[in-house]
Amino acid sequence: MSGTEALIRRYFPYDTFRKYQWEIARSIYDALSGGKVALIEAPTGVGKTASALAASLAYAEEDNAKVLFLIRTKNEAQAPIRELRRLRDRGGVNVDFVIIRNRPDMCCMVSTRKLPYEEFLEECKFLRSSGECPYYSNIRKININDLMPNIVDGGVGNVNEYVSTLCTHNVCPPYEVSRMYMDRARVGIMTYYYIFSINKPETMNIDVKNSVLVIDEAHNLPDAISSLNSIDLPLTSVVASINEVRRLVDDEELKNRTIKILRGGLQTYMVKLSKVLEEETMVSLELGDVLQFFEDFQAITDAYYEIIKRKRSAGVPIPYTPLSRLLDFHKAILNRVSGFSVFLARDEQGVSLVYKCVDPSVVSGPVINEAGGVVLMSGTLPPRDYVTSMLGISRGGIVEYRIGFRDYVRSENYGVLIYDGVTTRYVERDEEEYAKIANILSRVYQVYPLDKAILSIFPSYAVLKSVRKYLSPPSVKYIMELGNTSIDDLIRDLRNDRKRLIMAVAGGKLVEGVEYRLGSENLLGLIIIVGVPYPEPNDYLDDVMEILAARLNDRKLAWELTYQWPAIVRIKQAVGRAFRSESDRALVVLMDRRFREARLAKVFEDYFGKYVIVNEDALINEVLNFSVTPPH
Structure with missing residues (x-):
């Protein structure tokens, strides 16, 4: 055994490598040693996390670097925590780590953490500066270098345990303690936010030049960077600001100047333009047209x-005003950073002005190209050209290692059906179509014989709600993804009653980075993709496509990468929820006639190697037969 292999094995949390795990670890180590970026694609369940941590920690030990394990959502923190805990339990190798989440999630004061984010930050700042947070003052009374290793050695199994354990030591916020311990910890587990956001209130100073960045679920990174570095100004905030100015500003001249900007300018402009959004979700605006409303910004x-001063003098505990949104938005658009544009956007909360990052490479390029090492991994990693173009990778080369779905999952353990009797195509969807989809889901649920959950994935929340109203409980027991739905609550429900129809949104929190397991038991046996989850065309995506077309010199490829590839990734991610080990078995239903179109059919034929087109009766029979027929 070579010295390199022995070092990697020292940090591997299992006695032996499963199929492909050594190859992943070796590819990552070689890339890091050669100053290259590692691109790793492997289906969920192969064991990417354990291999990536082992290789990165081995390299980091030799290079005296830190490992930053970066995740998109807080649910995804479970995997690295689990592997680091197993490493300690198996080989007695203790690796100091910290977990960084946003301040509200890491606050010990339950009442405060429930506040809206901006208001929480104001309250937290006030309580710390005034000495009224009893937990925060205790930071000076403890030795963090003694406390933190004990927390980790105590067997923290998940993020909630980590936070609650720190709170039991009367140290608040755990966010501050973790931030202070970052210098000593060998591994930091945190969301993309802390590395790839600019000008955000919680950004911390991290030496990326002396860090290995392990970026999990990296297919999300371009979109995540765009969202993290965008700032919006909702129409509702403008209206709320008008009401506060009228009530709380006494100076008549100042009041009139401010309301002229807000009501006569911004509100009128946004309401007028909102009519354009009846057909589109986002339209491009000229920056100069928006800046004209801020010429007298001193009034704002x-x-x-004046409002903050008046609220404080009146004893208001949280002196927050929606005018702060205008201040933040104005500051952002004045910067005029390259790669950003202004849009008017519409969502379920209403209309907003959005200063949005359209070229994530302006943020990610400097970070990735300067970092001590970079690993991009996912079960559905986009093509190399897309990754390098969108992220601005220009450092000394790429090492790729990709494992296909069929390389990992045995053919007898899955089936793929295309049901072409419905569609969610925007121009064809209507109440009749929604009712038809609901009827199919009901029939499938009623004949499905296994004591397992059915995961149904919808292209949008609007389509999900439209279908759900035609389902009739208790004949169909469903769990619908909501804003406050948590995976912990969902698994708890499934523990009590396995057979549920889970209704989730493509790319949402019940699909990405989630494990539907109880111990070694797989809770899913059937995946239904309702519709093709194409992103809705809009001016923002058109701008992204133009950037790709210019860099790749291929407009057709740019369109596929902008519109088709995200849909394919979302479908593959959803399918991956059912296959967390080589022994898992599940049926996949692609429910939309567009799956028969040549460009999509070829993709999924290459990916799965097989599929069968069925009508409604055949679909029901296939669900029943696959469920009761044991694998070969």
Whole structure:
């Protein structure tokens, strides 16, 4: 055994490598040693996390670097925590780690953490500066270098345990303690936010030049960077600001100047343009057209400070005003950073002005190209050209290692059906189509014989709600993804009653980075993709496509990468929920006639190697037969 292999094995949390795990670890180590970026694609369940940590820690030990394990959502923190805990339990190798989540999630004061994010930050700042947070003052009374290793050695199994354990030591916020311990810890587990956001209130100083970045679920990174570095100004905030100015600003001249900007300018402009959004979700605006409303911005600033002063003098515990949204938005658009544009956007909360990052490479390029090492891994990693173009990778080369779905999952353990009797195509969807989809889901649920859950994935929340109203409990026991739905609550429900129809949104929190397991038991036996989850065309995506077309010199490929590839990734991610080990078995149903179109059919034929087109009766029979027929 070579010295390199022995070092990697020292940090591997299992006695032996499963199929492909050594190859993943070796590819990552070689890439890091050669100053290259590692691109790793492997289906969920192969064991990417354990291999990536082992290789990165081995390299980091030799290079005296830190490992930053970066995740998109807090649910995804479970995997690295689990592997680091197993490493300690198996080989007695203790690796100091910290977990960084946003301040509200890591606050010990339950009442405060429930506040809206901006208001929480204001309250937290006030309580710390005034000495009224009893937990925060205790930071000075403890030795963090003694406390933190004991927390980790105590067997923290998940993020909630980590936070609650720190709170039992009367140390608040755990966010501050973790941030202070980052210098000593060998591994930091945190969301993309802390590395790939600019000008955000919780950004911390991290030496990326002396860090290995292990970026999990990296197919999400371009979109995540765009979202993290965008700032919006909702119409509702403008209206709320008008009401506060009228009530709380006494100076009549200042009041009139401010309301002229807000009501006569911004509100009128946004309401007028909102009519354009009846057909599109996002339209491009000229920056100059928006900046004209901020020419007398001193009035907004003066009104802001007068309102805050008045609230404080009145004893308001949280002196927050929606005018702060205008201040933040104005500051952002004045910067005029390359790669950003202004849009008017519409979502379920209403209309907003959005200063949005359209070229994530302006943020990610400097970070990735300067970092001590970079690993991009996912079960559905986009093509190399897309990754390098969108992220601005220009450092000394790429090492790729990709494992296909069929390389990992045995053919007898899955089936793929295309049901072409429905569609969610925008121009064809209507109430009749929604009712038809609901009827199919009901029939499938009623004949499905296994004591397992059915995961149904919808292209949008709007389609999900439209279908759900035609389902009739208790004949169909469903769990619908909501804003406050947590995976912990979902697994708890499935523990009590396995057979549920889970209704989730493509790319949402019940699909990405989630494990539907109880111990070694797989809770899913059937995946239904309702519709093709194409992103809705809009001016923002058109801008992204133009950037790709210019860099790749191929407009057709740019369109596929902008519109088709995200849909394919979302479908593959959903399918991956059912296959967490080589022994898992599940049926996949692609429910939309568009799956028969040549460009999609070829993709999924290459990916799965097989599929069968069925009508409604055949679909029901296939669900029943696959469920009761044991594998070969």
